[in-house]
Amino acid sequence: MSRQPSSSELQEAILKQAAANEKALTESLKEVADIKFALDQSTIVAITDQRGIINYVNDAFCRISKYTRDELLGQDHRIINSGYHSKEFIRDLWTTIASGEVWKGELRNRAKDGSIYWVDTTIVPFLNEEGKPYQYVAIRHDITQLKLDESQVRRQAELLDKSQDAILVRDMDDRTLYWNKSAERVYGWRAEEVLGKTPAEFLYRELPSAFHEAQRSVLERGEWRGELNQITKNGTELIVESRWTLVRDEQGKPVQKLIVNTDVTESKRMQAELQRAAQMSFVGELAAGLAHEIKNPLAGIQGAVDILIRRRDSNDPEREALEGIRHEVERIDGTVRALLDRARPRALSPAPVSLTELTSKAVNIARSQAIGGLARGHRVHVVFDDAEEDLILDVDAPQIEDAVLNLILNAIEAIDEDGRITITLKREQSEDNVDEAVIEVADTGRGISEENLLRIFNPFFTTRKSGTGLGLPAVRRIARAHGGRVEATSKLGEGSTFKIHLPLNGQR
Numbered sequence: 001m002s003r004q005p006s007s008s009e010l011q012e013a014i015l016k017q018a019a020a021n022e023k024a025l026t027e028s029l030k031e032v033a034d035i036k037f038a039l040d041q042s043t044i045v046a047i048t049d050q051r052g053i054i055n056y057v058n059d060a061f062c063r064i065s066k067y068t069r070d071e072l073l074g075q076d077h078r079i080i081n082s083g084y085h086s087k088e089f090i091r092d093l094w095t096t097i098a099s100g101e102v103w104k105g106e107l108r109n110r111a112k113d114g115s116i117y118w119v120d121t122t123i124v125p126f127l128n129e130e131g132k133p134y135q136y137v138a139i140r141h142d143i144t145q146l147k148l149d150e151s152q153v154r155r156q157a158e159l160l161d162k163s164q165d166a167i168l169v170r171d172m173d174d175r176t177l178y179w180n181k182s183a184e185r186v187y188g189w190r191a192e193e194v195l196g197k198t199p200a201e202f203l204y205r206e207l208p209s210a211f212h213e214a215q216r217s218v219l220e221r222g223e224w225r226g227e228l229n230q231i232t233k234n235g236t237e238l239i240v241e242s243r244w245t246l247v248r249d250e251q252g253k254p255v256q257k258l259i260v261n262t263d264v265t266e267s268k269r270m271q272a273e274l275q276r277a278a279q280m281s282f283v284g285e286l287a288a289g290l291a292h293e294i295k296n297p298l299a300g301i302q303g304a305v306d307i308l309i310r311r312r313d314s315n316d317p318e319r320e321a322l323e324g325i326r327h328e329v330e331r332i333d334g335t336v337r338a339l340l341d342r343a344r345p346r347a348l349s350p351a352p353v354s355l356t357e358l359t360s361k362a363v364n365i366a367r368s369q370a371i372g373g374l375a376r377g378h379r380v381h382v383v384f385d386d387a388e389e390d391l392i393l394d395v396d397a398p399q400i401e402d403a404v405l406n407l408i409l410n411a412i413e414a415i416d417e418d419g420r421i422t423i424t425l426k427r428e429q430s431e432d433n434v435d436e437a438v439i440e441v442a443d444t445g446r447g448i449s450e451e452n453l454l455r456i457f458n459p460f461f462t463t464r465k466s467g468t469g470l471g472l473p474a475v476r477r478i479a480r481a482h483g484g485r486v487e488a489t490s491k492l493g494e495g496s497t498f499k500i501h502l503p504l505n506g507q508r
Helices: 007-042 059-065 087-098 144-162 181-187 209-221 265-310 317-343 355-376 397-413 471-481
Strands: 044-049 054-057 103-110 116-127 133-142 166-171 176-179 223-231 237-248 254-263 351-354 380-385 392-395 419-429 435-443 485-491 495-503
Touching: 007 059, 044 059, 087 103, 087 116, 087 133, 116 144, 166 181, 181 237, 181 254, 209 223, 209 237, 237 265, 265 317, 351 355, 351 397, 355 380, 355 392, 355 397, 355 419, 355 435, 380 397, 392 397, 397 419, 397 435, 397 471, 397 495, 471 485, 471 495
Parallel strands: 380 419
Antiparallel strands: 044 054, 044 133, 103 116, 116 133, 166 176, 166 254, 223 237, 237 254, 351 392, 419 435, 435 495, 485 495
16 A cells, blocks of 8 residues: 655645746746847737727837827727728728637838838737637738838839830840830830840840940940941831940949930931931032033134034035034033932922823833933833722922932933833822822832942932932922922842822822
C-alpha cells in the first residue's frame, strides 16, 4: 500500500506549481509587453467593440492621428474620416468584417490638424462562441510617403503624355519599356503593341547608319542628337529630331536609354518649299533681267536682218543665210519667253472646264511628239484612259493643260526604246476626306533613282542634256496654286508615275 504524501509535501508541491505558474505568467506578460512594444514601434493598432467604438489605441495611432488617447477612446473611426472614400466603400468594409471575414485595403484618413495620411490596413474580427464578432483589431502601416511618391510619378507620367514629343525608354537590349501618348499619336502604335519590341521590328524598314552611330555615341558619351528617318504603323515616312540620353543606376551602370523624338517632317517640307520658292524667285528675277538685256538687242538684230532680207533678191545666196539668222533670233526670243512663263507664275483665271476635254488637248499635242519619236528609232504608244464620269473642275485650263502636257512630254523623253504612256483620270478621296480629281501619267521608261526622286522638283535640276530643270517645278507650282499637289513614284528600269491631285467642288 503506497504512502500518502504528507500535508507538508502537498504544500511544497503546491508552492512549486504556483511558482512555476507565476513564472510562466510573468514570461507571458513580458512576451505580451514585448509584442506590444514591437507593435508600437512599427504598427498602428486600434481595437474597437462590435459597434466600432474605440476602446484601445497604441502610441503609434496617437502619433499619426495627432489625437491623445483620451480624445480617441469612446469615439468611433469617424473622428479620423477624411471623406475621401465613398459610402459604398465603407459599407463593403463593414459588411466584410461583420460577417467574420478579414478586410484588407488602403484608407485615407485625416489627422487632428487637418493633414492627410494613408494607412495600409488589416482588420481582424474576434469571434465569440456563437461565431459573432465581439471586437475588431485593426493593424495599420503608414504608407503616406509611398502614396505621395505614386502621385508624383502619376503627375510626371501625365506631363510626359501631354508632351508633343514622342518619349520612349528602351533597355540596353533595345526592348521598348515605355511609350507615351504622343508616341502613340506620332507613330500610330499603341503602347501595348510595342512594349518589349525592338525599334528594328516596327520603326524602320532597315536600320540606317545614323541609328548605329547613335548607339555608339550614347554608350561612349552618354548622349546623342541627330535626325532619323522612320516609319509609322501605316508605312508613312517620318523625319524625327532624336535626342538620346543614357540612364545609369546608383552604381553608375548603364541600365536604360531615354529617347525623345520630335516629328520635323512638316518643318523639313516647309523648309524645302521655302528654298524652292527662293530659287524660283531668283529664277524670276533672272528671267526678268534676261528679258530686258536680251529681248531689246534681239529686236534690234531682227529689225536689221529684216531690212537686209528685203534688200536681197529671192535668189540671192545671202538671203538664205539672213533668213537662218532671223530664225535663230526668233528661237532665242521664244526661249526667253518660255523661261519667263516658267519662272513667273501667271495669275489664275479659273473657270468650269471638263477635265476630259482639257486632258485630251494635251494628249493630242503629245501624240504628235510621240510620232516624231519614230524618227529617232523608237515607238511610244500614248493611251488615254478617261474617267467613268466627266469631272468638271473650276481651274485655269491653259495652266493645267500645260502641266499635263509637261508630264507627258517628260514621259516621252524617258522612254529610250519602244514604250507605253498611260494617262488616267479618276476621282479619289484624300486623307482629309476631300474629293479630288487625279490626273495620272505613267510610263514604262528608264525610271528615276531614289536619290534623284527627292530632287526632281528643284529648279534647274535635270537628268536630260536638253532639259532646263524648270518643267516639274512649274507643274508643282500650278498644282499648288489650284489647292492641289503632285506626287511622283519611280523605280529604275520599270518606269515612273506622276499624279496631279486637284480638289473638286471648289474645295480649294
